Amino acid sequence: xxxxxxxxxxxxxxxxxxxxxxxxxxxxxxxxxxxxxxxxxxxxxxxxxxxxxxxxxxxxxxxxxxxxxxxxxxxxxxxxxxxxxxxxxxxxxxxxxxxxxxxxxxxxxxxxxxxxxxx
Numbered sequence: 001x002x003x004x005x006x007x008x009x010x011x012x013x014x015x016x017x018x019x020x021x022x023x024x025x026x027x028x029x030x031x032x033x034x035x036x037x038x039x040x041x042x043x044x045x046x047x048x049x050x051x052x053x054x055x056x057x058x059x060x061x062x063x064x065x066x067x068x069x070x071x072x073x074x075x076x077x078x079x080x081x082x083x084x085x086x087x088x089x090x091x092x093x094x095x096x097x098x099x100x101x102x103x104x105x106x107x108x109x110x111x112x113x114x115x116x117x118x119x
Contacts, residue, residue: 001038002118005096007105013118018046019098021082021115038117042078047071081116 003019005012022033035047049069050059060072084094084106093106094113105113 001040003038003098004116004118005103005105006114006116007111014098014100016098016100019096021094021096023094036082036115039078040117042080042117043082043115044078045074045076048074081114084113084115085111 001017002013002015005014016038018035018037020033020035022031024031030050030052032051033049034045035049037044037046048060049071051069059070060074063070063072065071093104093108093111096103096105096115105111
């Protein structure tokens, strides 16, 4: 499988089956990360982790505290795409990591990024 990243009018494809998307919450300044799988049905959210709780950052009902992170398995149907829009209110953009490394996305206010399974 491959992940397609549409950013700045350019599409980049990365061959991978799983990735982690992380960012810093704009109000709480706390890190949030999600683990996604690329499947024939689309992008599937497998796990969410948050390094605390607060405004708009409540851990899921089945969350367990592991090494300072609230970890849970959200129930969300496969997504055709995940759209990210940089508000400029966070100290950085999103960090997308996979076995081959990491890339920063949406570092400038107004940046729009779309993640999807490549056809």
